[in-house]
Amino acid sequence: MLRICSYFFIYIIVIAPVFAVEVTPMVVTFSPDSRSSNASSLVHNQLPRDIAFDIQIYEIDFSQGTPKLISLDDSPLWVFPPSLFLQPGQSQQLQFRWLDKKLPSTDKSYQVSLIEQPIANQSINKQSQLTMLLNVNLIVHLDQPRLVPKLIIKEPHVEDGFIVTEVLNEGKGAGRLSDYEIKITKNKTLSDRILKDQLKANGYDVFFAPNSTSVIKVPIPQSLQRGSLNHLRLVLAR
Numbered sequence: 001m002l003r004i005c006s007y008f009f010i011y012i013i014v015i016a017p018v019f020a021v022e023v024t025p026m027v028v029t030f031s032p033d034s035r036s037s038n039a040s041s042l043v044h045n046q047l048p049r050d051i052a053f054d055i056q057i058y059e060i061d062f063s064q065g066t067p068k069l070i071s072l073d074d075s076p077l078w079v080f081p082p083s084l085f086l087q088p089g090q091s092q093q094l095q096f097r098w099l100d101k102k103l104p105s106t107d108k109s110y111q112v113s114l115i116e117q118p119i120a121n122q123s124i125n126k127q128s129q130l131t132m133l134l135n136v137n138l139i140v141h142l143d144q145p146r147l148v149p150k151l152i153i154k155e156p157h158v159e160d161g162f163i164v165t166e167v168l169n170e171g172k173g174a175g176r177l178s179d180y181e182i183k184i185t186k187n188k189t190l191s192d193r194i195l196k197d198q199l200k201a202n203g204y205d206v207f208f209a210p211n212s213t214s215v216i217k218v219p220i221p222q223s224l225q226r227g228s229l230n231h232l233r234l235v236l237a238r
Contacts, residue, residue: 020046021114021136029141032098039096041138043114047084050132053114054083055094058141060109062212069111076100077110077140084114096140106210107174108142141207147173149208151236158229162217165234169208177206177216180236184221187231192221 004028022044030039046053057077058069078097086092116133130176150171156163163184169175178200184192199205199218207214 014136017080021047021051021134023114023136023138026138027141028096028138029143030096030140031144033103033144039140041092041094041096042091043084043086043136044091045088048088050088050119051084051118052088052117053134053136054117055082055084056113056115058111058113060111060209062109062209065213072078075110076104077108077112078141079112083117103144104142106172107144107147109174109209110140110142111137112140113137124174141174144173147171147210149173149175149210151175153234153236156232156234158220158232159217161220163220163232163234164215164217166213166215167206167236168206168213169210172210174210175208177208177236180238182218183235183237184218184224185235186224186232188233191232192223194218194221 022043024042026041028039028041043053057072057075057079058122059072059075061068061070076099078095078099080095080097081092084092084094096112114134114136116135118133148171149169152168152170154166154168156165156182158164178197182194182199183190184194204217206214216234220229224232
């Protein structure tokens with residue numbers, strides 16, 4: 001029932017490097033108590049052949065260190081349509097909605113897997129070129145504004161030009177590193193700061209799921225690259 005997944009555990013296996021199945025966006029965040037929300041992703045077939053997918057939904061459990069997938073037969077996350085058939089160049093929108101009348105006690109995350117199915121009437125020539133079936137995974141986060149993260153930052157250490165530390169989220173709400181300004185202190189004195197979204201602009205962000213421990217790596221600012229790096233601390237401020 002449990003399967004290990006890598007985070008940000010989204011991957012696409014393609015037959016040839018010039019063709020792919022494109023999903024935009026591949027990470028969706030929406031509030032389950034908002035009836036007006038229109039959470040969706042667009043699936044576009046860039047392959048030179050027909051493709052069919054069945055959809056499987058997994059809840060992601062972050063509480064055990066390594067994220068695990070829990071298969072759901074009766075998922076409270078509604079995904080429509082439940083299967084896809086796309087000819088070359090065609091697109092289809094996937095819609096997401098929370099069906100359960102009861103809201104979850106913590107923010108939740110799900111992996112929506114598009115699992116390719118064989119097509120019975122596909123030509124023999126095309127079948128002979130098919131070396132493997134595609135799995136396309138996207139992530140759906142439920143974000144409830146009333147739930148907030150409670151982050152505990154452990155003692156950091158310096159490693160290969162980065163300040164590295166573990167962050168424990170004891171709250172019921174999820175968060176992201178890009179939500180916070182990072183204050184770097186030395187001997188309890190503010191030495192430097194990294195603004196919100198500054199690291200995200202360079203392609204780096206960390207997701208803090210409820211009841212999880214995450215590792216963050218912050219580049220050592222130039223102002224601290226000379227002299228002792230002892231007694232450093234990180235403070236995350238909203």
